[in-house]
Amino acid sequence: MSQLKLDSSGSGLPLYRQLAEAIRRLVDTGELQTGDRLPATRELAGQLGLNRTTVSAAYAALEESGFLEGQVGRGSFVAARKTREAEPYFAAEPLDWDTLFPAGDWARPQAASPVEISFASSRPPEEDFPLAVFRQLAKETIESTELTEILQLGSPLGYGPLRRYLLAQAQQAGVARAGDDILITNGCQQALDLLSRLLSGNANRAVAVEDPVYHGLIRVLGPSVRDVVPVPVMEDGINIEALEKALAEKRPRLLIVTPSFQNPTGATLSVERRKAVIRLAHRFGSVLVENDIYSELRYEGEPLPTLKELDHTGSTILLRSYSKIAFPGLRVGWVLGPRPVVARLAEKKQWADLHSDHLSQAILLRFAESGELTHHLERTRRAGKDRLHAVCDACSRYLPSGSRWRRPQGGMSLWVELPAPLRADSLLARARERGVDYLPGSYFSSGQAARIRSLRLGFGGLSPAVIRRGVQILGGAAREELAAYSASAGLEPAMALV
Amino acid sequence: MSQLKLDSSGSGLPLYRQLAEAIRRLVDTGELQTGDRLPATRELAGQLGLNRTTVSAAYAALEESGFLEGQVGRGSFVAARKTREAEPYFAAEPLDWDTLFPAGDWARPQAASPVEISFASSRPPEEDFPLAVFRQLAKETIESTELTEILQLGSPLGYGPLRRYLLAQAQQAGVARAGDDILITNGCQQALDLLSRLLSGNANRAVAVEDPVYHGLIRVLGPSVRDVVPVPVMEDGINIEALEKALAEKRPRLLIVTPSFQNPTGATLSVERRKAVIRLAHRFGSVLVENDIYSELRYEGEPLPTLKELDHTGSTILLRSYSKIAFPGLRVGWVLGPRPVVARLAEKKQWADLHSDHLSQAILLRFAESGELTHHLERTRRAGKDRLHAVCDACSRYLPSGSRWRRPQGGMSLWVELPAPLRADSLLARARERGVDYLPGSYFSSGQAARIRSLRLGFGGLSPAVIRRGVQILGGAAREELAAYSASAGLEPAMALV
Numbered sequence: 002m003s004q005l006k007l008d009s010s011g012s013g014l015p016l017y018r019q020l021a022e023a024i025r026r027l028v029d030t031g032e033l034q035t036g037d038r039l040p041a042t043r044e045l046a047g048q049l050g051l052n053r054t055t056v057s058a059a060y061a062a063l064e065e066s067g068f069l070e071g072q073v074g075r076g077s078f079v080a081a082r083k084t085r086e087a088e089p090y091f092a093a094e095p096l097d098w099d100t101l102f103p104a105g106d107w108a109r110p111q112a113a114s115p116v117e118i119s120f121a122s123s124r125p126p127e128e129d130f131p132l133a134v135f136r137q138l139a140k141e142t143i144e145s146t147e148l149t150e151i152l153q154l155g156s157p158l159g160y161g162p163l164r165r166y167l168l169a170q171a172q173q174a175g176v177a178r179a180g181d182d183i184l185i186t187n188g189c190q191q192a193l194d195l196l197s198r199l200l201s202g203n204a205n206r207a208v209a210v211e212d213p214v215y216h217g218l219i220r221v222l223g224p225s226v227r228d229v230v231p232v233p234v235m236e237d238g239i240n241i242e243a244l245e246k247a248l249a250e251k252r253p254r255l256l257i258v259t260p261s262f263q264n265p266t267g268a269t270l271s272v273e274r275r276k277a278v279i280r281l282a283h284r285f286g287s288v289l290v291e292n293d294i295y296s297e298l299r300y301e302g303e304p305l306p307t308l309k310e311l312d313h314t315g316s317t318i319l320l321r322s323y324s325k326i327a328f329p330g331l332r333v334g335w336v337l338g339p340r341p342v343v344a345r346l347a348e349k350k351q352w353a354d355l356h357s358d359h360l361s362q363a364i365l366l367r368f369a370e371s372g373e374l375t376h377h378l379e380r381t382r383r384a385g386k387d388r389l390h391a392v393c394d395a396c397s398r399y400l401p402s403g404s405r406w407r408r409p410q411g412g413m414s415l416w417v418e419l420p421a422p423l424r425a426d427s428l429l430a431r432a433r434e435r436g437v438d439y440l441p442g443s444y445f446s447s448g449q450a451a452r453i454r455s456l457r458l459g460f461g462g463l464s465p466a467v468i469r470r471g472v473q474i475l476g477g478a479a480r481e482e483l484a485a486y487s488a489s490a491g492l493e494p495a496m497a498l499v
Numbered sequence: 500m501s502q503l504k505l506d507s508s509g510s511g512l513p514l515y516r517q518l519a520e521a522i523r524r525l526v527d528t529g530e531l532q533t534g535d536r537l538p539a540t541r542e543l544a545g546q547l548g549l550n551r552t553t554v555s556a557a558y559a560a561l562e563e564s565g566f567l568e569g570q571v572g573r574g575s576f577v578a579a580r581k582t583r584e585a586e587p588y589f590a591a592e593p594l595d596w597d598t599l600f601p602a603g604d605w606a607r608p609q610a611a612s613p614v615e616i617s618f619a620s621s622r623p624p625e626e627d628f629p630l631a632v633f634r635q636l637a638k639e640t641i642e643s644t645e646l647t648e649i650l651q652l653g654s655p656l657g658y659g660p661l662r663r664y665l666l667a668q669a670q671q672a673g674v675a676r677a678g679d680d681i682l683i684t685n686g687c688q689q690a691l692d693l694l695s696r697l698l699s700g701n702a703n704r705a706v707a708v709e710d711p712v713y714h715g716l717i718r719v720l721g722p723s724v725r726d727v728v729p730v731p732v733m734e735d736g737i738n739i740e741a742l743e744k745a746l747a748e749k750r751p752r753l754l755i756v757t758p759s760f761q762n763p764t765g766a767t768l769s770v771e772r773r774k775a776v777i778r779l780a781h782r783f784g785s786v787l788v789e790n791d792i793y794s795e796l797r798y799e800g801e802p803l804p805t806l807k808e809l810d811h812t813g814s815t816i817l818l819r820s821y822s823k824i825a826f827p828g829l830r831v832g833w834v835l836g837p838r839p840v841v842a843r844l845a846e847k848k849q850w851a852d853l854h855s856d857h858l859s860q861a862i863l864l865r866f867a868e869s870g871e872l873t874h875h876l877e878r879t880r881r882a883g884k885d886r887l888h889a890v891c892d893a894c895s896r897y898l899p900s901g902s903r904w905r906r907p908q909g910g911m912s913l914w915v916e917l918p919a920p921l922r923a924d925s926l927l928a929r930a931r932e933r934g935v936d937y938l939p940g941s942y943f944s945s946g947q948a949a950r951i952r953s954l955r956l957g958f959g960g961l962s963p964a965v966i967r968r969g970v971q972i973l974g975g976a977a978r979e980e981l982a983a984y985s986a987s988a989g990l991e992p993a994m995a996l997v
Contacts, residue, residue: 014784022782026747096786096814098839101752102697104846124652135650136641139858143637148630152826154622187685187852194851199600220850249524254599284520288594316594328650330857341596348602352718353692354685358856359828360637 005049015097016051017058024063028079039069039077117436118471123264123413123459124329129384131377135328138367142360151359157351158343159185159335160362166370171337176307178315182343184350185357187332189294189322191350193221193257195336196290196318198349200254207253209287211239213416213445213452215264218257218292228253231448234263236407238270241277248285256287260308261296262412265445265457269410272305279312288342289317294325294334297378298461299411300386315339323365325413326378331361385411391465392458392472399476401483413461416442418454422486423479425456431478437471503547513595514549515556522561526577537567537575615934616969621762621911621957622827627882629875633826636865640858649857655849656841657683657833658860664868669835674805676813680841682848683855685830687792687820689848691719691755693834694788694816696847698752705751707785709737711914711943711950713762716755716790726751729946732761734905736768739775746783754785758806759794760910763943763955767908770803777810786840787815792823792832795876796959797909798884813837821863823911824876829859883909889963890956890970897974899981911959914940916952920984921977923954929976935969 005027007019014022027033039045042060046053060077063069069077142151147162158164164183171177186192200206208222212231222229230251233240239258248256258278260270270278282289291308309319322334336346350356368374392415393408403420419425425441432439442455460468503525505517525531537543540558544551558575561567567575640649645660656662662681669675684690698704706720710729720727728749731738737756746754756776758768768776780787789806807817820832834844848854866872890913891906901918917923923939930937940953958966 018784095812095837096784098837098843101786102701102840102843104839104843122652127647127651130647130650132646132650136646139641140638143634143641148634149625149628150828152628152630152633152828153625154620154822154827187856190850191852203600217850217853223850286516286594288599314593324652329652330648330650332852332854332856339593339596341602342600345596345600345602352688352715352721353851354689354830355715356830358685358830358859360859360862361856364858 005045007049017055017062020049020051020055020059021062021068024059025068028068033079035079035081037079038075039079041076112433112438114434115436116433116438118438118463118467118474120437120439120458120460120463120471122462123325124462125325125327125381126384126462126464128464129381130328131373131380134373134377135364135368138371138373139364142364142367147363151363155356155359157184157347157356159183159357160359160366163333163362163366164335166366167335167337170369174310176309176319177337180315180340181337182340184336184343184346185362186334186336186350187354187357188324188329188334189292189320190217190221190334191332191353192320192322192334192336192346193218193292195346195349195353196255196257197222198353199342199345203254205252205254207251207255209244209247209251209253209256210447211258211263212448213265213442213455214447215259215292216440216444219445219447229447231446233448234266234268236266236268238263238268238274239278241274241281244278245281248281248287252285253287255290256282257290257292258308259292259295261293261305262298262409262414264295264412265414265440265442266416267407267409267412267414268416269305272311275305275308275311279308279317282312283314283316291317291319293319294322295412297326298382298385298413300382300389302410309337318342323368323374326381327365327368327374331365333357333361333365382411385413385461387465388460388463388468389415391468392460395469395472396458399473401476401479404479413459415458415460417456417458418452419456419479421454423482424453426453428456428479428482431482432475435474435478437474437478439475503543505547515553515560518547518549518553518557519560519566522557523566526566531577533577533579535577536573537577539574610931610936612932613934614931614936616936616961616965616972618935618937618956618958618961618969620960621823622960623823623825623879623911624882624960624962626962627879628826629871629878632871632875633862633866636869636871637862640862640865645861649861653854653857655682655845655854657681657855658857658864661831661860661864662833664864665833665835668867672808674807674817675835678813678838679835680838682834682841682844683860684832684834684848685852685855686822686827686832687790687818688715688719688832689830689851690818690820690832690834690844691716691790693844693847693851694753694755695720696851697840697843701752703750703752705749705753707742707745707749707751707754708945709756709761710946711763711940711953712945713757713790714938714942717943717945727945729944731946732764732766734764734766736761736766736772737776739772739779742776743779746779746785750783751785753788754780755788755790756806757790757793759791759803760796760907760912762793762910763912763938763940764914765905765907765910765912766914767803770809773803773806773809777806777815780810781812781814789815789817791817792820793910795824796880796883796911798880798887800908807835816840821866821872824879825863825866825872829863831855831859831863880909883911883959885963886958886961886966887913889966890958893967893970893974894956897971899974899977902977911957913956913958915954915956916950917954917977919952921980922951924951926954926973926977926980929980930973933972933976935972935976937973 005023007023042053042056046056060069064071067080070080071077164185168177168183207228207230209230209232210218211234213234230247230253232244232247260275262269289308293307307319309317316339318336318338320336324334336343396406401420405418406415426443429441440457442452503521505521540551540554544554558567562569565578568578569575662683666675666681705726705728707728707730708716709732728745728751730742730745758773760767787806791805805817807815814837816834816836818834822832834841894904899918903916904913924941927939938955940950
């Protein structure tokens with residue numbers, strides 16, 4: 002029986018089943034024959050360095066299924082061929098999924114008490130959905146003769162009429178150049194995923210990203226990206242000196258930047274800094290990817306040109322989406338970039354899910370073409386301005402002194418730094434007890450050092466009144482937490498005064 | 500200048516730009532200072548083993564941008580700091596996408612002449628779409644109070660009402676067990692993709708698949724699967740002896756099987772063979788994945804139980820989709836499996852695209868709940884029976900003698916083996932000249948040996964008359980090809996008769 006070899010870890014089968022299988026193979030290969038006696042359990046356990054109960058369990062399973070025959074006091078024997086092959090030789094059990102596929106770390110722990118006011122997500126408020134307009138345009142779409150094309154299988158690139166519309170719009174605006182093309186994706190999230198797949202098999206799989214950055218980007222880079230290069234984001238956007246150093250040292254294949262109302266910091270790059278980012282990307286040969294899903298949500302100040310417009314080589318890849326500015330339940334975003342890279346992304350898209358759902362693409366096309374998207378955006382911006390005012394005002398009123406934030410001119414989130422010794426993660430437990438939820442800064446860290454005092458207040462989906470109430474509760478929790486720190490500090494033994 | 504080091508291949512920057520960058524770094528580090536003279540181009544080219552024109556181009560670019568100053572007859576000098584830092588130091592060029600992201604091999608060469616009759620795809624015929632019913636149900640969906648939920652961001656698991664409906668249906672049918680859950684995907688393609696992502700980072704990434712098999716499965720397994728284990732499919736489905744051998748030797752983590760109307764062979768496993776597949780999966784600890792997107796398209800004979808039903812441990816993962824049986828332009832499929840594995844797939848889904856588009860999920864739920872899907876399936880099966888009859892009848896009439904196929908009882912494709920010396924790939928050129936397209940067997944190979952005489956006739960989307968005409972043209976092309984073989988055989992020098 003010395004030939005017995007068990008699988009090393011990772012097979013997902015319990016050891017006794019691996020042993021039973023190994024014994025079965027010895028019979029298959031003729032090492033053991035009908036009537037042969039197996040070693041005593043103690044003896045075999047010793048030979049193989051196994052627990053004796055493992056060997057007993059293997060023998061028992063093989064006997065139960067008729068593969069071995071046990072004779073009391075004499076041991077276990079290989080059964081006759083006919084008996085052994087009649088049935089599955091042991092009762093199958095459910096698989097051990099935790100061993101097979103270890104769980105990831107994506108899930109946030111649920112709040113113990115019900116959340117009344119959540120600053121945790123950044124999704125548009127559903128009260129503002131223009132339902133009547135949507136119903137009308139959806140009905141027109143459904144009644145149209147295009148319905149057959151909508152319901153039939155299509156191109157990985159997306160629904161033709163929408164692609165043509167978006168490309169023409171981008172050309173008119175000076176964002177698209179000759180040689181650019183468009184791929185429709187399931188929101189911006191899928192665009193990020195397809196970009197990360199583009200790197201799989203690439204010799205250089207390093208990607209430079211902002212730090213802190215949207216947590217969904219960190220997660221999507223996990224499997225295929227060998228090296229995430231974090232570049233700090235300051236109050237005025239990605240730090241240019243740090244970017245130069247990172248690009249020079251790591252030469253990442255991709256550089257992903259959100260120049261307007263970055264998630265989570267809300268930071269926006271000036272035109273000069275945008276140009277500096279482009280120059281650095283050119284200089285070090287990194288492909289520049291511009292995440293531009295928030296720029297339409299500008300409530301104050303003048304719009305700034307995209308990196309895509311400023312990059313006269315036309316190499317920048319621009320990501321946009323209807324999710325943040327229209328209806329996030331309809332998953333329609335797009336990639337605008339040079340045709341060769343769009344073609345490669347379309348290949349990845351084909352094997353990811355063939356193509357994006359047609360119906361929502363067709364309805365959103367009508368929403369944009371009819372001018373209703375523009376109207377909706379105007380309303381959204383007015384409402385957004387009120388929300389932004391509410392959240393900044395409430396922070397001034399209710400957060401403990403020493404708290405810092407920089408008022409963004411748009412977007413959906415405010416990045417708040419609490420005064421020491423407060424920590425965003427420990428404060429969260431107290432805030433949740435009072436019904437208020439948010440995401441602590443650690444959630445957005447792409448680098449080593451998490452910003453332990455920072456937190457993101459996603460205000461985009463809440464009314465000004467709810468925002469005020471939420472920040473008030475948060476401020477109360479913070480003061481309570483500060484008091485607890487002082488109390489415990491008071492309990493520490495006083496130093497001798499010498 | 501001996502410290503100059505250029506990037507080895509893969510940076511995507513031309514050599515002269517790499518050299519210019521390297522020179523710039525020497526200035527940054529202080530090795531070169533304002534006013535220093537650079538070596539003559541010939542000299543530096545010799546030192547670095549570069550072409551002299553490369554060095555000249557680097558100097559020229561650095562001079563043009565003010566980083567170096569050229570003095571006629573004296574050489575090139577490092578410019579003053581102020582001059583060097585004023586502007587981008589050389590004109591950026593578009594990126595070389597082919598070097599950055601080498602193209603894949605997914606694209607089929609386009610037919611040179613227009614395709615009149617395509618047996619290449621397997622999509623449902625759009626003439627059979629129940630447009631009036633769809634319009635009615637879509638309008639009801641849009642008018643309903645659920646619209647707000649539909650338009651808002653949702654769960655990675657999918658639209659709640661559809662998930663609950665599908666789970667209840669599966670429980671009623673005895674397919675789902677306690678402890679099972681459902682994840683909505685963008686068609687079956689995305690389910691396959693998410694399963695392959697489940698393996699990324701897993702110690703065992705081997706997957707056993709049928710050979711031949713749906714080409715989209717082979718492509719999706721590419722990036723994250725280290726080892727594709729092909730198992731031959733015979734006329735009665737996956738070969739059980741070969742499967743046992745493959746599982747015993749390779750111990751793949753997943754085993755993906757299409758028991759009914761397999762694509763491309765149309766083969767269906769008997770109940771006995773289904774049980775054997777399950778026993779083998781249990782015995783070797785492989786997770787069994789059942790691709791069940793065709794079983795509803797049974798035109799003849801009795802329905803067979805799914806692997807999921809037969810597997811009393813409940814471990815089998817079942818993939819289904821509305822794409823093949825309703826409207827492929829709406830991308831809605833689902834995974835039914837034990838809750839732990841569905842939760843892990845939902846994690847992958849979240850970072851792939853957050854969740855599937857809600858609107859189509861809501862409309863398809865009404866399509867199913869109202870009984871209209873059942874009516875549509877009845878009509879589809881009647882039409883499918885006519886198509887199946889037409890394609891088999893036409894093959895009997897028009898294909899050259901020695902051609903072989905096995906009539907399936909359903910599905911969308913017929914797998915034809917041509918007689919020697921015909922080859923499916925060379926015949927394709929001739930068929931396309933005559934306006935008929937199909938996919939040769941090589942397209943579906945997951946193993947080493949491609950079936951060079953086999954081809955797939957996707958008949959699901961064509962009317963019986965078009966099918967007959969298409970097979971007639973194909974038969975004519977085959978006979979012409981055979982005649983060409985005979986003619987060229989006749990041209991070979993005759994052997995001396997001794």
